[in-house]
Amino acid sequence: MRAALMYGAGDVRVGQVADPALKEPTDALVRVTTACVCGSDLHPYRAMSAAGGPVRMGHEFIGVVEEAGSEVRTVARGDLVVAPFAYSDGTCEHCRAGLQTSCVHGGFWAVGGADGGQGEAVRVPLADGTLVRLPVAPDDALIPSLLTLSDVLGTGHHAAVRGGVRQGSTVTVIGDGAVGLLAVLASRRLGAERIVLMGRHTARTDLGRAFGATDVVAERGAEGVEKVRDLTGGGSPVVIEAVGLRPAYEQAYGVVRAGGTISRVGVPQYEEAPIGFGTLFGANVTLTGGPAPVRAYIAELLPDILEGRIEPGRVFDRTVDLDGTPEGYRAMDAREALKVLVRP
Amino acid sequence: MRAALMYGAGDVRVGQVADPALKEPTDALVRVTTACVCGSDLHPYRAMSAAGGPVRMGHEFIGVVEEAGSEVRTVARGDLVVAPFAYSDGTCEHCRAGLQTSCVHGGFWAVGGADGGQGEAVRVPLADGTLVRLPVAPDDALIPSLLTLSDVLGTGHHAAVRGGVRQGSTVTVIGDGAVGLLAVLASRRLGAERIVLMGRHTARTDLGRAFGATDVVAERGAEGVEKVRDLTGGGSPVVIEAVGLRPAYEQAYGVVRAGGTISRVGVPQYEEAPIGFGTLFGANVTLTGGPAPVRAYIAELLPDILEGRIEPGRVFDRTVDLDGTPEGYRAMDAREALKVLVRP
Structure with a gap:
């Protein structure tokens, strides 16, 4: 099959890779219908040494289950599913605590031999713990918004949750990329009243205002x-x-209030x-966040998309x-595009 | 009057300094009856350049009010009082939020012209926001425990509170100094069930076990x-x-669980x-804490001392x-002494 491969900084090519196949009875094989490029994919795009390439890319995808291993219970051939950016067993102590990115059997797409999402198909390990069925067709108008469940919406939400955002909160969001903009949306959704967005690309900060930013710096x-x-x-x-770059972190401790919280998701x-x-x-500042x-x-965010209360897909x-x-x-x-959808 | 002065690393002397006197109507003049040496005093004792000396020392004291400014309402001449290691107005937004160490008008003893606690008397700025009256005599047997309200007990408690310790918690405390041992006591007091104390001075870790440590590493x-x-x-x-040294921080992120919290008070x-x-x-680890x-x-800890439920003064x-x-x-x-009481 064909997939995107990164050969080094600035060098992405589409080429042939081995067709994925089930290896474990808990695997599923998913034909990718929609994927995308992440802001974090730009980090290697700017810095990767050619010595480490080529590597598979992409960690956000929606697709159709082509084949499910004998132990897979929650998804079946023909289901449309969304994959989180990390796969996880759903049963270990960390998964049960809601920290699937620390799953003892889990991992990340395109790392350690796992397939990447920017390709025609993906072998999904631990399919029951990883995939979530979507009750729409692969070409539904909601697909871009549903794809943000893979990463950027959930990541913005995580930032707000870890930051302790609640009714009436004042929040400052550093970064006008897709995650920053969806952190604005997520903060507003959790009740924040004052949301300051730090960014300087007007098209993006305008979308930030549409998502709920009250001020732009x-x-x-x-x-x-x-x-x-x-x-x-x-x-x-x-x-x-x-953002994830050091100047953004420096900005963060510069603007935080005494006793406040910096929540990092870049x-x-x-x-x-x-x-x-x-x-x-x-100043007793708390630093929190992570993948x-x-x-x-x-489960919490999906109904808001299906019922039209939020439209995170506007980042594409x-x-x-x-x-x-x-x-x-x-x-x-x-920076000509904010976030690019890929339809293999 | 006489006070302790640090001239440089390893060089503390007792000498004459100017007698303190009221400057502002919100000041009180306190005759020190009990003070002590803090683990944090050892940082300059090990590293201070002689070029910066001599400086006043000490930030923990109990004493008798000798004179109160015309605007002081909550303490009066003759009262026995305890001073926190930072003075604060008690009325600014940070004080009202319970973060007196960030008081907009506050400061720290022996810094910026303020008196130190290791001396015969102290001019206390913002007396109403700073001092707390103690309902005992200056020679009461509870004085050592009451003096820990100045810093080490409250600091251990802060570590536990910021760390989110509650009924049933598992906590690891790094450091067997007075603050570490009182963090054990405070964690136990808040209901922690498993308390691992990392320290290697048996006399200290034995006291830690008496305070509630279930394991010593x-x-x-x-x-x-x-x-x-x-x-x-x-x-x-x-x-x-x-502790406050980098190896202790490295130990902290080494032992913390995914999704857990490191609370720093050294x-x-x-x-x-x-x-x-x-x-x-x-691993989505949260870093919190501060002064x-x-x-x-x-107000929360004093009754436990007065009624004998905790005996933090055992650190002296x-x-x-x-x-x-x-x-x-x-x-x-x-390390011949854990914590030294000073009776001027």
Whole structure:
């Protein structure tokens, strides 16, 4: 079959890979009908060494079950399903605690031999713990919104949940990518009253306003920090960091209020960063977040999409076929596209 | 009057300083009857440059009000009072939120011209927001326990509260200094069932067991991490870091369970440290803590001391007079004493 492969920074190609097949009785084989490119795919797109390539890509997909292993109980041939960006058994202590990204038997797509979502088909391990059936057709108009259950909506929701957003909250969201915008939507959905969005791409921040942002701050650095501190009367009680680069983290501890919480969902492209007296400790700031256990959130978020209360699929502003995937990366990297849908 | 002064690393002397006097109508003048040396005083004792000295020392004291400014309402001449390690107005938004260490008008003893507690008397700014009257005599047998309300008991309690300790919790406490031991006591008081204390000074860990530790791990580094992960079935849901040095922080993210919380109350002697995918982010670990707003906790903790339910004063194992303060530092630094009481 054909799939997207990353050969190194800036070099994505579509090529032949081995056809996936069931290996374990808990596997399912899914024919991908819709996938997409993630902001986090741009990290290797900008930095990956050619020595490590080629690697499979993509961790967000919807597809039709072609074949289910003998022990699979919850999905069957012909079902349309959505896959979270991590697969998980659904039964270990972490899964039962709602932390599927730490599943003791789980893993991530396109890592360690697992298939990637940007391709024609995927072998899905632990299908019962991983896949969720969707009660629509593969070409339903809701598909873009449903695809955000794979990652960006659940990730924005996780950021808000971990940040403690509730009725009346004041929240600052750093980053106007798809996750940042959906963190705005998720914060509004949980009742936040004041939502400051830090971003400077007007088309994106306009969508952020449509999702519920009450204020937009385009300034960065010290100027941006001062503006947010002014707007929030001395600092934001909740700050969502939806970028993953160190300047965004620095922005976060700059704008957070004493006693407040920084919730990170942008995958950190750094390991060490300041957490001492002058940044987190002195003001009793809490740092939380991590890879969202989106599988845990699908049951809660799905009805809001099906019943039209939220429309997270608006983050998709371009569609390509599988051959168009390299162009999708390029357009997102150049910030010509916010998020690119792939229809293999 | 006479007070302890630090001239540089390893060099504490008792000398003459200016007599304190009221400056503001919200001040009180307190004659110190009991003070002590803190584990955090050992950080400058080990590292302070002589170029910065001499500086006043001490931030924990009980004393008798000698004079109160015209606007002071809650304490009066003759009252025995305890001072938290930070002074605060009690009325700003942070104080009202119970975060007195971030008071917009507050500050810390022996910093920025404020008096230190290791001396004969202290000018206390913002007396109403800072001091709490004690219903005992200055020589009461409960004084050592009451003095822990200044810092170490409230700090241990803060660590447990921020860590989310509740009925049935499993907690690992890193550090067998006074704060670590009182974090054990505070965790037990809040209902923790399993309390693993990491420390290797038997006299201290024995006191930790008396305070409620169910397990003691003397090993450090990878060996200590493995032992705690074994004891807690894969990692501790709550980890209290009561040291402030980077190896203790590294121990903390080593032993914490996925989805768990590291609550720091040891003042970090580092600014940058690992917080990326491999340490905090990947496992959705929350990092919290900071300088304890001990003023907020006195009302809750005081009755437990007065009614004999807890005896945190057991952390004091040596008493000196003011002239003995340098010897107190030496003994604590050499780990001959756990915590030294000073009776000026």
